[in-house]
Amino acid sequence: MKKTKVNGCSLMQYLKDDVKNSILQAALSEFKRHGYSNASMRQIANSAGITTGNIYRYFKNKEDLFHELIHPVYEKFVQYMIEIKDDLDDNCAIDTNNPLDYLRKVESTIVELFKESNVxxxxxxxxxxxxxxxxxxxxxxxxAALILEQVFIPGGDQQDKAMIEKYNLAHMLAGTLIEGACIILRDHEDGETVRQLVDELMRVYCAGIISRLKI
Amino acid sequence: MKKTKVNGCSLMQYLKDDVKNSILQAALSEFKRHGYSNASMRQIANSAGITTGNIYRYFKNKEDLFHELIHPVYEKFVQYMIEIKDDLDDNCAIDTNNPLDYLRKVESTIVELFKESNVxxxxxxxxxxxxxxxxxxxxxxxxAALILEQVFIPGGDQQDKAMIEKYNLAHMLAGTLIEGACIILRDHEDGETVRQLVDELMRVYCAGIISRLKI
Amino acid sequence: MKKTKVNGCSLMQYLKDDVKNSILQAALSEFKRHGYSNASMRQIANSAGITTGNIYRYFKNKEDLFHELIHPVYEKFVQYMIEIKDDLDDNCAIDTNNPLDYLRKVESTIVELFKESNVxxxxxxxxxxxxxxxxxxxxxxxxAALILEQVFIPGGDQQDKAMIEKYNLAHMLAGTLIEGACIILRDHEDGETVRQLVDELMRVYCAGIISRLKI
Amino acid sequence: MKKTKVNGCSLMQYLKDDVKNSILQAALSEFKRHGYSNASMRQIANSAGITTGNIYRYFKNKEDLFHELIHPVYEKFVQYMIEIKDDLDDNCAIDTNNPLDYLRKVESTIVELFKESNVxxxxxxxxxxxxxxxxxxxxxxxxAALILEQVFIPGGDQQDKAMIEKYNLAHMLAGTLIEGACIILRDHEDGETVRQLVDELMRVYCAGIISRLKI
DNA sequence: CATGAATGAGGCTTCATTCAT
DNA sequence: GATGAATGAAGCCTCATTCAT
Known part of the structure; x- marks a missing residue:
């Protein structure tokens, strides 16, 4: 890996990116297999075909490497959820007769992210x-719970006790939805199957929620 | 070989139990925070207010400590699940028009366990x-998936592809149901609220599943 | 184990001796099985039917316990060897035509000790x-080498080089003799077999040594 | 993955070998002093002038370090012993009038090993x-006992009791012979002295054994 | 006297991180 | 830029010894 400059344009940059990418790729695999804290920097270096110490020229430390790997997906995910929520705020209320329509919009954003950045x-x-x-x-x-709250408590004009109950319900369903997504991601790598199961999961939730709202 | 005094007041006894309990409590907290493999025996000892080596007077090793904490709940849980499944096998088929009735039976057993042994x-x-x-x-x-399969694939008389899809669906829903229960437990300690939310969770699932079956 | 005095004669002494003896016996077995440094004080206490801490009322520490167990045999052994040597000094020279006679005297002392205090x-x-x-x-x-030196270098009136060689020979044979005894002790517990093999060992050595002296 | 420079002079190589050798040397000394199980990795590291953890860059664990130190000698030793035994099997019986001749062959192989790999x-x-x-x-x-058995029980055509006695004798003498060799090695480093003492040891044994056979 | 819980130092091993080369 | 040897703290666990009871 020799320093070569051609026309003032450092080829180094390309080489460095190569190394950095192989570290990231190796890290992805290692974190996926063992989780953050049980992942081994040495193993990552080995998989990336470089030496242990060299990782630290590209990343400050293990946490930084993890951050650089995970942060983009994290940001996108949060952004999408905020967009969804804002969207909901603007439309003031969800069409409770057909929330599936609304949720289907979610697919076009979040499910894409799921399919792209599964790992x-x-x-x-x-x-x-x-x-x-x-x-x-x-x-x-x-x-996610904030979003669901808008479904269950559209006006916020309810009695305290009922509101707390619906608040709890929203949180619980939000949690199960996200866990459901995690389970799907864990058990399936095929993008189409993931999409399909997320679709099913949402269908079930929507049907259940609508039925619940009619009470 | 426990010191027991005739008048029912053995100080030693209390002290030993105290220590064992504080270890168990500290371990519970540590395992809850970091999971089994990232939990630190040293940290558990510190939290319990004793030295690391002293833990090993009460538990053979880390696995044993974990076991003593988790095993009772594990046994009960498995037993309940088997009872539920056997019950279903005997009744041969679930009333698909009213699966809620069936699932409500689950409440009286599993939910109790959930309420008792949350963490x-x-x-x-x-x-x-x-x-x-x-x-x-x-x-x-x-x-849990076996149970749900009985709902989705009653006769098992379907084409392969559809069957695989329903198999996946059953597994995914089983996973989310169990995760949902975990989430409820994590967020709520009040028994009544737990019961109510589990009820809601099941309602949503049943409604969703029924709606799904009609497709 | 209650303190009882009868006619001014403390029964405690007897009881204490009982405990002390059971410790010694348990220690003997433990040291024999695992050697000094791998022996476990806790295991000794368990085998003796007492508690760990109580050992320290009878023995200052592990080393002291070992000492009290081994010292008598050590002293006797050394004493016997010195006696043998003194005997040899007095008689000035061994009858090289019949050293077996002399060595047979050794049997009556050392072999007895071997048989008695095998372990x-x-x-x-x-x-x-x-x-x-x-x-x-x-x-x-x-x-032991000092004794053998008297056999090989009776007058000490030899040239340096030959003397050093005989000195080395004496040391080597002394070492192998003692190791031979250890091996016999390790492999046989039956007193008669031990005696017989020691006898054989000495016979072989004497024959060998005599033959050697004739050179 | 060793750094090697074209001109044959790699500083790294020297340094690494230096460290590995100093570990091996320190380990040799520690094992010699305290035996395998009582040897301390920390002490080995200290003696080698490195940190404890660094040992594990060179050796997988304590057993591996021991293995790397001992295995070569072990293999050679076993090989020699098997060759000696095969040799004996081929010649069917030893010349009991002159076993020294036979044993002298042993010198040319085993004694060499003894001289090389003393510790x-x-x-x-x-x-x-x-x-x-x-x-x-x-x-x-x-x-070794198998070899000696061929000397003592050539035909195997003896009464049971006498045979057991001779069997014990063969084992005892085999053990003492090997121990004798160990002792010589421990006390002398000079090759010529070692050779000479082993020679003496064998002479004594042969003379003793021949004398024993005449009974 | 006896108990046995507790200590503290040490056992082997792993690993993120640093630094001289 | 890259190397990989070295560090040092932490991992789990054992055990002789002490001390409050």
């Missing part, structure tokens, strides 16, 4: 123990 | 990685 | 690693 | 307790 999401949601992303899952569930 | 169940199901209980969650989901 | 001797010679008796084996070999 | 052999034979080499000494003594 990163699994790591983020289920294998980030010991890292600074450990509490993220809860945050995402909070966010 | 232990969460550890068993989500944080036992690296221990001998690691495969338990999958086994339980298999068991 | 202690094995521990002293082969299993004292880590204790203060570790170098004893070499000392005993030195002593 | 390693002593560790292998006397200080391997707790390692996978623990049973080796007994195996070697068995092998």
């Amino acid at each position: 990163e999401l699994r790591i983020l949601l289920n294998l980030s123990n010991g890292s600074s992303y450990e509490p993220v899952k809860q945050e995402l569930i909070q966010l | 232990e169940l969460r550890i068993l199901l989500n944080l036992s990685n690296g221990s001998s209980y690691e495969p338990v969650k999958q086994e339980l989901i298999q068991l | 202690e001797l094995r521990i002293l010679l082969n299993l004292s690693n880590g204790s203060s008796y570790e170098p004893v084996k070499q000392e005993l070999i030195q002593l | 390693e052999l002593r560790i292998l034979l006397n200080l391997s307790n707790g390692s996978s080499y623990e049973p080796v000494k007994q195996e070697l003594i068995q092998l």
